[in-house]
Amino acid sequence: MAITMGSDSVQAPATAVGARAVGRLRAAFGGEVIGPADGGYDEQRRVWNGSIDRRPAVIARCTSVDDVRTAIRFGRDHQLSVAVRGGGHSFPGLSTCDDGLLIDLRPMKGVRVDPDARLAGAQAGILLGELDQATQEHGLAVPAGIVSHTGLAGLTLGGGIGWIMRKYGLTVDSLESADLVTADGDVVHASEDENADLFWGLRGGGGNFGVVTDFRFRLHPLGPQVMAGATFWHMDQAESVLRFYRDWIADCPDELMTIVVQRLAPALPVVPPELVGRPVIAVTACYAGDIDDGARVLRPMRDFGSPVLDVFAPKPFLAHEKMFDPSYRHGCWYYVRSCDVAALTDDVIDVVAEYGRRISSPLSSIALWQMGGAVGGVPDDATAFSGRSAGFTFNINGNSETTDGFQDQRQWARDYWTALAPFHTGVYVNFLMEEGEARVKQAYGDGKYERLTTLKRKYDPTNFFRLNQNVSPA
Numbered sequence: 001m002a003i004t005m006g007s008d009s010v011q012a013p014a015t016a017v018g019a020r021a022v023g024r025l026r027a028a029f030g031g032e033v034i035g036p037a038d039g040g041y042d043e044q045r046r047v048w049n050g051s052i053d054r055r056p057a058v059i060a061r062c063t064s065v066d067d068v069r070t071a072i073r074f075g076r077d078h079q080l081s082v083a084v085r086g087g088g089h090s091f092p093g094l095s096t097c098d099d100g101l102l103i104d105l106r107p108m109k110g111v112r113v114d115p116d117a118r119l120a121g122a123q124a125g126i127l128l129g130e131l132d133q134a135t136q137e138h139g140l141a142v143p144a145g146i147v148s149h150t151g152l153a154g155l156t157l158g159g160g161i162g163w164i165m166r167k168y169g170l171t172v173d174s175l176e177s178a179d180l181v182t183a184d185g186d187v188v189h190a191s192e193d194e195n196a197d198l199f200w201g202l203r204g205g206g207g208n209f210g211v212v213t214d215f216r217f218r219l220h221p222l223g224p225q226v227m228a229g230a231t232f233w234h235m236d237q238a239e240s241v242l243r244f245y246r247d248w249i250a251d252c253p254d255e256l257m258t259i260v261v262q263r264l265a266p267a268l269p270v271v272p273p274e275l276v277g278r279p280v281i282a283v284t285a286c287y288a289g290d291i292d293d294g295a296r297v298l299r300p301m302r303d304f305g306s307p308v309l310d311v312f313a314p315k316p317f318l319a320h321e322k323m324f325d326p327s328y329r330h331g332c333w334y335y336v337r338s339c340d341v342a343a344l345t346d347d348v349i350d351v352v353a354e355y356g357r358r359i360s361s362p363l364s365s366i367a368l369w370q371m372g373g374a375v376g377g378v379p380d381d382a383t384a385f386s387g388r389s390a391g392f393t394f395n396i397n398g399n400s401e402t403t404d405g406f407q408d409q410r411q412w413a414r415d416y417w418t419a420l421a422p423f424h425t426g427v428y429v430n431f432l433m434e435e436g437e438a439r440v441k442q443a444y445g446d447g448k449y450e451r452l453t454t455l456k457r458k459y460d461p462t463n464f465f466r467l468n469q470n471v472s473p474a
């Protein structure tokens, strides 16, 4: 499709948008409006996953709720497909599009912290690390994810699992209210007391109902120092490490959150040179409580077998939440498969050990999330998020630096996931690729999916917001 924003002589099919119209959008818009002929277009269209290479016709970089409304109206008037970007970390690249309108919320960076009331407000362009930076100044936190450059908006709308969820619940469990702009351009406030049906859907139902511009969260005490880090073993000890791990976490306190990682040991200053590139299994953890209690709880696992590296220490939570950042750099090629399992049975452990030994890219890895604790303490029907009773969540990442070798890594991730198929119980919606309606249904379960379709009919009957893990209007 040929579209040039710089001139009026545009050869474009019916769905495209002419330069005059874009000029009018620019005149009515507070933020930047960028088209393919404008400087910075390539930088602004890029998303985190380097394997996604899409070319929107217009990028509307919103700075206010009014900008969001103007952009939505523009998309509607010109019948454009519309993508919405918070942090741009959608694994399958759902926050960009070819030839359509990209509503980019990244310039909306406001954060407000009220330490006395233990409340925080965040606009939709905030990244997890930016929110934590503001809240940790007061020794407080919103439960969120494990990589600091992930977008708060997309993560929250899918549920939000992370380092302190077993103590304080999912990100959505701390959500007090949100403001949303609908496809009609209406601004709607959602909380337990106002538009409670929408509030239910926003807590897990993704970007299906409109563009959320502002979130308000309850804050919880955390650190700012926490006992956190990782212990590593050679992958050939995977079976014994996992069996011990399974027993060790069986009655651990909710303050403890662990993630088992399999990967090739990374080339980082803390990793001895002789270990770099060797397949390892690690138990990573964060203790959301007293440092000495954390040290005591972690001791048996750290002492198990013959660890090859131990990097547990009291450290600022802000440092710990960057631990995985280097493993998920912007621009590499990423592919993920995910599933929940009920328990780490011997059969599951055998699969994990076998496929862990087959890792061949320094960027491929798995994260096996321990669920439970406060996540399971909230009634399942309280929010659209499903998976509160999951034992563990697998995130299997077949990644490569560039296109070279990507297909092999993707195949490894698919094979690993397929080998786990007999044990799948569900899937976390934010860890889906574009896998079709059946998988979206699986993420919510039939009952919740149906409730979401009814809500979709009420708030977005034309499915204007469809570039997401889409729920069709009933």
Ligand SMILES: Cc1cc2nc3c(=O)[nH]c(=O)nc-3n(C[C@H](O)[C@H](O)[C@H](O)COP(=O)(O)OP(=O)(O)OC[C@H]3O[C@@H](n4cnc5c(N)ncnc54)[C@H](O)[C@@H]3O)c2cc1C
Pocket (backbone or CB within 6 Å): 048, 083, 084, 085, 086, 087, 088, 089, 090, 091, 094, 095, 105, 124, 144, 145, 146, 147, 150, 151, 152, 153, 154, 155, 156, 157, 158, 159, 160, 161, 162, 206, 207, 208, 210, 211, 212, 213, 328, 430, 431, 467, 468, 469
């Ligand atoms: C490196 C990495 C680490 C991750 N770690 C975690 C983790 O620890 N815990 C966890 O739960 N998940 C995690 N995820 C998954 C993450 O929750 C999703 O990828 C999430 O979509 C990212 O949010 P975003 O704002 O960056 O996404 P985007 O790519 O911007 O958007 C994702 C989806 O949400 C929609 N959307 C975004 N903002 C809005 C908005 N304001 N209003 C309406 N719709 C919107 C988009 O249209 C799109 O469909 C991780 C992902 C990555 C890539």
